[in-house]
Amino acid sequence: MKITFILICLYSITIINAKDSPRNTILLDTGWRFHLGDITNGESADLNDQNWEQVSVPHDWAICGNFDMTIDMQWTQVIEDGDTKSELRTGRTGALPMFGIGWYRKEIDLSDVEKGKQISVEFDGAMSNAQVFLNGKFVGNWAYGYSSFAFDLTPFVNFGKKNILAVKLHNEDLSSRWYSGAGLYRNVRMVITNPIHVAHWGTQITTPDITTKKGTVDIHTSIKKTSTENENIRLITEIYDSKGIKVASDTRQQKGIEGINQFIQQIEVKAPQLWNIESPNLYRAVSNVYVDNQLYDKYETTFGFRTIEFNREKGFFLNGQKTKIYGVCLHHDLGPLGAAVNVRATERQLEMMKEMGCNAIRTSHNPPSPELLELCDKMGFLVQVESFDEWLGEKNENGYNKYFDEWCERDMEAMIRRDRNHPSVIMWSIGNEVREQKQAGTAHIARRLVEVCRREDPTRPTTAGFNFHTEAIDNGLANEIDLVGFNYKPYDYKVKHDQYPDMIIYGSETASAISSRGVYKFPVEERTYDWYEDYQISSYDLDRVSWGAIPDVEFAAQEDNDFVFGEFVWTGFDYLGEPTPYNEGTPARSSYFGIVDLAGLKKDRFYLYQSHWSDEPVLHVLPHWNFPERIGQIVPVFCYTNYPKAELFVNGKSMGTRTHDKSDKYKRYRLVWEDVIYEPGEIKVVAYDNLGKFAEEKIIRTAGKPYQIKMTADRNLINADGKDLSFITVEVLDKDGNPCPTSNQLLFFEANGEGKLKALCNGDATSQTSFCSSYMNLFNGKLIAIVESSQIKGNIEIHAFGSYLKEDRIIINVK
Missing domain, CATH: 3.20.20.80 (Glycosidases)
Structure with missing residues (x-):
């Protein structure tokens, strides 16, 4: 049995304040005021909210809170974990203050010029049980915090006057089995259109035929008409390739009716470039809506050509090519x-x-x-x-x-x-x-x-x-x-x-x-x-x-x-x-399941998967080599690699070569030296290729006393948009520059210039230090400092110091 699906896919993106566009999409990200806790008449246009906290959206009201292991303490039976009766659970939802009621309010200016327009608000997600009000009047509600939704604000707008958009959220206790976050945690937009416009999520594209010579594109467009006049609606859809070159177009016209008008177009694109994992080629469809030769709306959609097929015996095929899914949750x-x-x-x-x-x-x-x-x-x-x-x-x-x-x-x-x-x-x-x-x-x-x-x-x-x-x-x-x-x-x-x-x-x-x-x-x-x-x-x-x-x-x-x-x-x-497994009365408040830790630092397991999934050469050795308590005792050495053979040396002495052994559960995908006796110094693994020749080597040395802090940014240049981030890996080295893999010193951070310290995280599931603190202990020699840009060009200087270590500074450019 096989299931074949042939389609073209898109992601609808409306143009934000595009030149000559009759559609105006305004990101409602700044100017919000927030109050944690219920308040009488929180939706009222006359409410004085000047003492409320000023926030930007997306906003998670809980993440900067203090950890409290009693916040989500509960007795419950988790059948999925094999519980046969109710058990004590702590840290189940992150031990952060995400439960309760929160109010958001924002002033919106809509001039008299906008009269006759359609005004809507779009939420990509609101956690949770959202109730939306405009000028004190109830607009609508949506229960599920993960859903996107939109409401028509037009009947409630005071054109030429102040308008107050208010959102009440209620995150109930015992509503999740992981950290859901809380608040307006995804983007919010106001969309202003003419009375005749492409409806919300109003395009659907499929491709019934794709060959190397052509791709047939079926586009269904829903055009909403709120006026009662008897206008003719003309839809011109243009398709552009990734270079911005127009490759096809089609025009359809019909008499408009009040409500939703469906337009169906079939457009042929010559020699389409397929979307796939290696080359994700994308196209754009631009929907131009005309009424009496006047442009009423312009709506852009990004899409890509590809086919999918699932076969009972042979697996999954992308564009006719067998593809094994190497996925993560x-x-x-x-x-x-x-x-x-x-x-x-x-x-x-x-x-x-x-x-x-x-x-x-x-x-x-x-x-x-x-x-x-x-x-x-x-x-x-x-x-x-x-x-x-x-x-x-x-x-x-x-x-x-x-x-x-x-x-x-x-x-x-x-x-x-x-x-x-x-x-x-x-x-x-x-x-x-x-x-x-x-x-x-x-x-x-x-x-x-x-x-x-x-x-x-x-x-x-x-x-x-x-x-x-x-x-x-x-x-x-x-x-x-x-x-x-x-x-x-x-x-x-x-x-x-x-x-x-x-x-x-x-x-x-x-x-x-x-x-x-x-x-x-x-x-x-x-x-x-x-x-x-x-x-x-x-x-x-x-x-x-x-x-x-x-x-x-x-x-x-x-x-x-x-x-x-x-x-x-x-x-x-x-x-x-x-x-898990520290669910019951412990300081643990985050998971241990990850291939990468909570800070975004790779665990050893990352390289085990990489050695099996990736086509790139992989050679990773574990553990570290700082075990003073195990001198003279066994410390096994593992190697995760896709090279066919490797040899281990301890302080220059060969411990033998290893190859993958398909007959052994533990050695099919790992190279293992079980009986290595620990002695300080260095371990070296040398990998050999299929011809038995040297390919690569990895050396791990016993570190001396912690001496200096070293910071390395994933990006030294970020955008001045108030949202871009640089992730800085912070580690401690000895005098010779060797990483100190067991260091847990307390470090302090200062940020000056055109940005701020956004968060700290060391990947320790038991750490009780707030992510928004300016200090944190290292966990096994490392932590991550996250820096956020301002909206002004310049530099951010990050200073790390503490625990008698040689301090470090790093500059992030903001442009």
């Missing part, structure tokens, strides 16, 4: 920046995943920010967009289960209409590990959601992530979707493949290995749910949760069962909340 938070969307922070995460060899993202477990998908389009990632973590079955007392019946179809429609044209998006997920899997008679719920998907976008398959996969099959849920996702079932791929001849299978959530960056525990052996007194986990990458597996097991299952089209690892980055 990502939560929406950006570590120390919280849930507030930032383009550069999102881009940096994707850059690191790309470097690792990752080619796909699962937006677990909710619709993502538009910025994430736009970046995936540009950078060449495949995406599974996921909708819900709950249906009617309750995981959280005040979770989405309370809203599902009333809101699920509207939320699915909003997700698909917004995202259905991204070339990066290849499947829709209707849910993750929903409790209904184990309940007979619930297949109709899956069917209801799938019907929405197929109605809104028949070009992509549907999927879901099942941790109780056998029950989901028996109860009919799996039969309703196109692609059956197994969460943590590498041992069952072949069994189910043989049992169900029509089933297309993949690893929707895999591994759940756990580790702390730079921590090494002895003896070195595979462990499940071990509890250490320091609340850390070994980075030998042999620790896992009870339901999961070490990465090597999933690697083998994917390789040995070629019909499995890929995997999504849990998770690409550590995230706030879910500090």
Whole structure:
């Protein structure tokens, strides 16, 4: 069985204040006032809000708060973790003050010139239970904090006078099982159009035929008409390539009616450049709406040509080429920046995943920010967009289960209409590990959601992530979707493949290995749910949760069962909340699952995945070589590499060569020297190529006493837009310049010039220091300082000092 989908995808981007454009899109990012806590008549236009906090949007009201392990303390049974009764949980949602009510207010000026225009407001996401008011009057509400939505403000506008936009949000206690963030955490826009204009998310593009010679583009455009006059509407759609050259156009005209007018166009593009992972070629469709030869609206859409096919026996094909999905699951938070969307922070995460060899993202477990998908389009990632973590079955007392019946179809429609044209998006997920899997008679719920998907976008398959996969099959849920996702079932791929001849299978959530960056525990052996007194986990990458597996097991299952089209690892980055295995009464408040830690520093596991997924040469050696307490004892050495052979030297003495051993679970993807006796000095691994010749070497030396601070910026030049970021890696070195891998000194930071210190993070899941502090302890020799630009060109000087170490300064240019 195979499922083939041929389409062209787009991401709708309206022109912001474009010259000669009748559409005016204004980003509502500054001038907001915020009040935490409920307030009587918070929506009133006459309310004095001058004492409220001044904030910019996107804004997460909780991320700069102090950690408090009692904030999210609860007794609950987490069936997904194997709990058989209610257990104490702490840090489950990050131990930050994200619950409660918050008010946002902003003054908006709309002159008399705008009379006769349509005024709307668009929210990319508001966490959560948003109620929107203009001039004290209720405009509308939206419950789900991850959905994008828009409201018509026109009936409530006072043209030529002051207008007050107010938003009330209510993040309920016990509403999430991870850190959701709180507030207007995604972008907000005001859109001013003529009475005849392209509707919200009003373009849908598919390609029924793509060859090397031509691509046939079907464009469905919804044009909204609020006037009652009998005008003729003319739509001219122009297509431009990535160089800005117009490559095709088409004109359609029809008599307009009040309401939605549907225009269907078919346009041929010669020799289309395909969108793919290596070359994500993008095009633009420009929709020009004319009434009586006057331009009424201009709307731009970015899209790309590509085909997708899922085959039961052969896997996944992109543009006819077999492609294994090497994916990761990502939560929406950006570590120390919280849930507030930032383009550069999102881009940096994707850059690191790309470097690792990752080619796909699962937006677990909710619709993502538009910025994430736009970046995936540009950078060449495949995406599974996921909708819900709950249906009617309750995981959280005040979770989405309370809203599902009333809101699920509207939320699915909003997700698909917004995202259905991204070339990066290849499947829709209707849910993750929903409790209904184990309940007979619930297949109709899956069917209801799938019907929405197929109605809104028949070009992509549907999927879901099942941790109780056998029950989901028996109860009919799996039969309703196109692609059956197994969460943590590498041992069952072949069994189910043989049992169900029509089933297309993949690893929707895999591994759940756990580790702390730079921590090494002895003896070195595979462990499940071990509890250490320091609340850390070994980075030998042999620790896992009870339901999961070490990465090597999933690697083998994917390789040995070629019909499995890929995997999504849990998770690409550590995230706030879910500090498994230290869920019960500990200082841990963020996860250990990440391949990269919360600060964005690579764990050893990064290189294990890179050595398996990437085509670039990889040679990584662990552990560090600072174990004074283990002199004369065994310290195994691991090497993650895609070279065929390597040799280990300890203080110049060969410990022998190693090659990958397919017959050994632990040595198929790792080179291992189990019996190395520790002595200070250096270890060196020399890699050899297929001809047995020297290829590369890595040396790790025992560090001396901490002596100096060193800062290295990922970018020394950033934009003067008040939002751009530089991520500065801070580490401690000895006098000879060797990294000190066990240093945990307290460092202080000062920022002067055209920017500010935005956040600090050391990647330690137990750290109780606020991310917005100006000081923080190193964790195993490193931390990250994040610097944000102002809107003025100049320089930012960052000064790091403390603990009798030689200080360091670094300059970031802002232009």
